[in-house]
Amino acid sequence: MNRLKKAAIITRLARKMRDKDSWCGETHLQKGLYLAQELLDVPTAFEFILYKHGPFSFGFREELGKLRADGLLDLEPQPRPFGPRFLTTKRSKEIEARFPRTIDNVDEKLNFIAGKLGGKGVSDLEKLATALFVTKNYPDCSSITMRAEKLHELKPHVSISDAQTALEQISEFQTLAQDLMN
């Protein structure tokens, strides 16, 4: 996929997340894109590793910087003490309009992600995204209880019961995502 199409998908996701009341800081976008890629096969192909606050892509961070430099995203500072929010631009809408089929192919999927994650803060997003990371990367953890223990081991500040709740939610998302893709 060429860079402009990928850019169109990213800015579309950012716009939809803001429409669904997401704060849309970097963490929100990182987790949103991670779920879009890994749950729904949105073809952005960024490499994610487990990092602070859960799955994180350094490549996606670089791309967010490029999108700002290219005027497709803007960074909106917030009053103390909050972190900045990403804002889409008029130019990003023009780029999205150039690739109608690409956007059609992912639009429902992005609606799903924005709908499920839009109202969530970074703490919940970290738990959910890490729950998906554990589900996908530790196939030997065959039950939710085992995966919850693994998640707690990787992120000790997430309690076992919170981990379990996040894993159950991810399991539900996986079923819904499968329906959406069929």
Added chain:
Amino acid sequence: MAKLEHEIRDPIHVFIKLSSDERKVLNSRPFQRLRHIHQLAMTFLVYPGATHRRFEHSLGVMELASRIFDIVTNPNNVTDEIRRFVPEIAEESKRSYWRRVIRMAGLCHDLGHLPFSHAAEKELLPQGTTHETLTAKIIRSDEMCRIWNEMTPPLRPDDIVKLAVGPKEAAEIDPELQFTTWEDLLSDIIVGNAFGADRIDYLLRDAHHAGVAYGKFDHYRLIDTLRILPAPPADEGNGSANPEPSIGVEEGGVHAAEALLLARHFMFTQLYLHPVRRAYDIHLKDFLKEWLENGKFSTDVEEHLQVTDNEVMAGILKAARNEHANGHDAAKRIVERTHFRCLYEWNPDDIAVNPEAGNQIFEAAATEFGEPGVRRDEYSKTSPTDFPVKAKDERIISFTSVSDILRNALLQRVDLVFIDPCYIQRAREWLSDNRASIITPPTEDDDE
């Protein structure tokens, strides 16, 4: 009695002190090789003073890494909340062990650099290999492990690798290298995007040697105000529920942090992304692709240690004199300074029409003038969008909420198209006549 502490004079840090164990690393073959690796590749062809090497930079990173470590782990600068997250910080034996690890990691973080540092690393190493892969191999080599094992207590090579390369590269090198929160923080002290010792040293050192005053900032004040802090609230919903800590700064150090970020911005625009310097990188890469066996550097540690800038420079001079030698054309351009000229440069007007304008101009120019005579150099670098600041009222706040002047100063973007000097005049006219049609953005149909 044998000296246990040794000193080396340094133009940036005045004196760098090192222990006898650290001196063993300094005297090792992999480290001595860094005396022959220029820090800034062929930048000396543009800025004649920039002839400094990775050797002194690595010493500087070691020095700064331990200064930062001492400040951020000082019990007076650590809160109970942070101690809960990183209990290692309160255990003297662990602090002492990791202080030695972080200094060694600072010393060793560049051991894997290819000749002339970063220039074209991606294309000159097998896929999936970077200079960090070689750094890790060297740190884990028998030669270096002998040094780690002789220390009391011995240092674990993988601990040094983790801090020297950081989590991003470590994940590529060896997925088994998992980082604890403590190790994440310590690797940030060396390779961190905001306040890493590597960055602080290279900015100061490169500015000093190149004679570019923009790279200077008050690193003493900055380091004194660095702290391990919980993340600032990233949204209204979560309050302080996103606590995994990172390296931040006290509010009193915000101006020094701004100065560092501005210095970095100016150093990129004035020095690192200078078009002629970038053109020489391209010619160097072209030369090496023809000169090296199979067009790649070896990833074998022994072979890596045999090749420095000296061997490559000798090869360039020899090839420039012999028109039948591999890499003759590129070598001649370097030696005779007939480097490619800049035809096109990333600019906001073209980007407003098409963010991929540079790529489209490159492709059109390659079609018009032939691929061998045209090159593209695309690069972007972003500073962190945010880091925590401890306000005077003890609240943890976002840096962007106290320093919005830097919002856009943190982006470095270059997209250059170079062309053989024999075409430059004609190419400029061609671009001037056809610019609008060339940069028209594609539609979905154009792509299929």
